[in-house]
Amino acid sequence: MTQSNEPAIVIRGMNKYYEAFHALRDIDLTVEQGERIVICGPSGSGKSTLIRCINRLEEHQSGDIVVLGTSLDDNVANIDGVRREVGMVFQHFNLFPHMTVLENCALAPMLVRKWSRARAEEMAMQYLEKVQIPEQAEKFPGQLSGGQQQRVAIARALSMQPKVLLFDEPTSALDPEMISEVLDVMVSLAKEGMTMLCVTHEMGFARQVADRVIFMDRGEIIEQNAPEEFFGNPQNERTQKFLSQILGH
Amino acid sequence: MIRLWNNLKLRNTALQVAYVGGFVALVLGMALVARANLDELGIISGFDFLFKSTGWKVSFSLIEFTASDPYWRVLLVGFLNTLFLAAIGLVLATVIGVIVGMARTSSNDLARLLGAIYVETFRNVPLILQVFFWYAVFTRFPGPRQAISLADGMFLSSRGIYVPGLNITGLSAFLGIVVFLAGLGVIVWITAAQRFRRMEPARKTRLRLLILAAAALLMAAIFWLGRLPDTPLVSIPALKGLNYRGGVRVSTELTALAVSIAIYGGSYIAEIVRGGFKAVGRGQIEAAQSVGLSAWQVFSRVRFPLALRAMMPILTNQYIWLVKATTMGIAIGFADFFMVVSISINQSGQTLELIGILMAGFLLINFTLAAVLNRINRAIALKGDQLRS
Numbered sequence: 001m002t003q004s005n006e007p008a009i010v011i012r013g014m015n016k017y018y019e020a021f022h023a024l025r026d027i028d029l030t031v032e033q034g035e036r037i038v039i040c041g042p043s044g045s046g047k048s049t050l051i052r053c054i055n056r057l058e059e060h061q062s063g064d065i066v067v068l069g070t071s072l073d074d075n076v077a078n079i080d081g082v083r084r085e086v087g088m089v090f091q092h093f094n095l096f097p098h099m100t101v102l103e104n105c106a107l108a109p110m111l112v113r114k115w116s117r118a119r120a121e122e123m124a125m126q127y128l129e130k131v132q133i134p135e136q137a138e139k140f141p142g143q144l145s146g147g148q149q150q151r152v153a154i155a156r157a158l159s160m161q162p163k164v165l166l167f168d169e170p171t172s173a174l175d176p177e178m179i180s181e182v183l184d185v186m187v188s189l190a191k192e193g194m195t196m197l198c199v200t201h202e203m204g205f206a207r208q209v210a211d212r213v214i215f216m217d218r219g220e221i222i223e224q225n226a227p228e229e230f231f232g233n234p235q236n237e238r239t240q241k242f243l244s245q246i247l248g249h
Numbered sequence: 250m251i252r253l254w255n256n257l258k259l260r261n262t263a264l265q266v267a268y269v270g271g272f273v274a275l276v277l278g279m280a281l282v283a284r285a286n287l288d289e290l291g292i293i294s295g296f297d298f299l300f301k302s303t304g305w306k307v308s309f310s311l312i313e314f315t316a317s318d319p320y321w322r323v324l325l326v327g328f329l330n331t332l333f334l335a336a337i338g339l340v341l342a343t344v345i346g347v348i349v350g351m352a353r354t355s356s357n358d359l360a361r362l363l364g365a366i367y368v369e370t371f372r373n374v375p376l377i378l379q380v381f382f383w384y385a386v387f388t389r390f391p392g393p394r395q396a397i398s399l400a401d402g403m404f405l406s407s408r409g410i411y412v413p414g415l416n417i418t419g420l421s422a423f424l425g426i427v428v429f430l431a432g433l434g435v436i437v438w439i440t441a442a443q444r445f446r447r448m449e450p451a452r453k454t455r456l457r458l459l460i461l462a463a464a465a466l467l468m469a470a471i472f473w474l475g476r477l478p479d480t481p482l483v484s485i486p487a488l489k490g491l492n493y494r495g496g497v498r499v500s501t502e503l504t505a506l507a508v509s510i511a512i513y514g515g516s517y518i519a520e521i522v523r524g525g526f527k528a529v530g531r532g533q534i535e536a537a538q539s540v541g542l543s544a545w546q547v548f549s550r551v552r553f554p555l556a557l558r559a560m561m562p563i564l565t566n567q568y569i570w571l572v573k574a575t576t577m578g579i580a581i582g583f584a585d586f587f588m589v590v591s592i593s594i595n596q597s598g599q600t601l602e603l604i605g606i607l608m609a610g611f612l613l614i615n616f617t618l619a620a621v622l623n624r625i626n627r628a629i630a631l632k633g634d635q636l637r638s
Contacts (some may be wrong), residue, residue, distance in 0.1 A: 021556050035635055076544075080541060083541040087539070090535070093532075094530070097636050098555060110450060111450070112540070112541040112542060112543075112546075117448075140631070141636065142632055156536075156540065160541060208563075
């Protein structure tokens, strides 16, 4: 389906409306395979909406979104195909509370990839080890701390062996002391070459791993650049204001 | 040193003693008054009357019953009729409730509107009026000779619905149905119990189908063993003179009550189902979509299991309420437990004993129902207290 040098995600002239509200305006964005992108911007700027369009949790009204060579349109097979290859990690974890940690991770590989339970659980255990909580495999999400739940959510996304991972403010709902355990996992994924799009306010993470930082405001991409340039020499007035607000204290 | 009245433990103990003492005195007093009144009226209390023959017949019975049978047997007839009506009514109410409740949560405007009209219509009219309404409707059907034929061997008439039946003994019919229901119970157990969690989904489905098939086969075998000699196994109703012979007659009263309970109960259950689905977090559904689950898998693996957990406690309450609603039978003359107890009181004068039996009977049904549903509720309850949505 995708060639090795083909971009992972191509978005061209994409617009998204909520009724009369113009949420995303003429978005053009190309993400290469293995690229790590951090999206930041003020609240309500459309960052989450943008990455939610990439796996069709939100429908766009005009323009094209092509993910790993598959165009996102009204074809259910295309939507399912994209979701199989694109994992997502949510702000509020969204684990399945009626299943154990292991079942959360093994469910989709069994149902969607048609793996046997043994194979799916073996793979799931590998990813739980990667996020450093294999000992919690038989517990239920409600019995874990926020940081542990978010790491399980990352393992659940990884268990489908996705080619692209989307992170929607993964540390915003966590207590401060749990943020680093989640960021550590994300950093190690980035180092292994996973294609990642992260909506986050963790600017330290952006400096450390991002290939490109994108600033959004009022539904538009205002500025994008490599982290050194982006933080050291922001071009747009709104970017400067935003950065001075979040880095200023 | 604390003053006596200010000592918390002492005060609680004193209140307990006073409460229990007062309760015992009240019950004792009532029993003594009742005893004195009964003596004055010359009524001999006790349960001997249960073994005297009744001298009257009932309109609908699942087991053999004649006027010379004793009281305990007429009470059993009523008890079984109530169970039968409750079983039909609850199952139909659940089916209607799930369909209407899903319609009310759907994204289709027309489905939502129809669902809302259904709920508001049938929830807001008193049950007894609905019973009278459906009874009036079903008794207006043409008589047996002009009966409406629904299908081969199925007729709708003012005397009831005639359907093909089996020429088998009452005992084998009862045992066969119990075996089949037990099979369904095992399937529910496999679905909910911890010990089957780790089984392969495909194997689990196969096991459930196997048990279903085994239960059905066993039921058929029991029916076959219990067939009446010298008659065909299947009995098809046929017009003989002024009425139908053969087959099974579902009486007009039973039909009207089952339909009323199903429609009225369905409107309440629809709201419970709607509430259950509304309680499922958007986030869990999005997570299920994002890992690539199909629409059906999202529903069957995430949305429905979570909605069911939100519904169970309220559903238990509603089912118990609906079982008690079967006592509407007395309004249109269906021989349910409440009605046979009422007639028995009139005929035998053993008021206290019979009311005791009535209360014990309903307690038995509803306590069993609540115990089973609470057990399921506990088995599937979400674990942990760190959930966010």
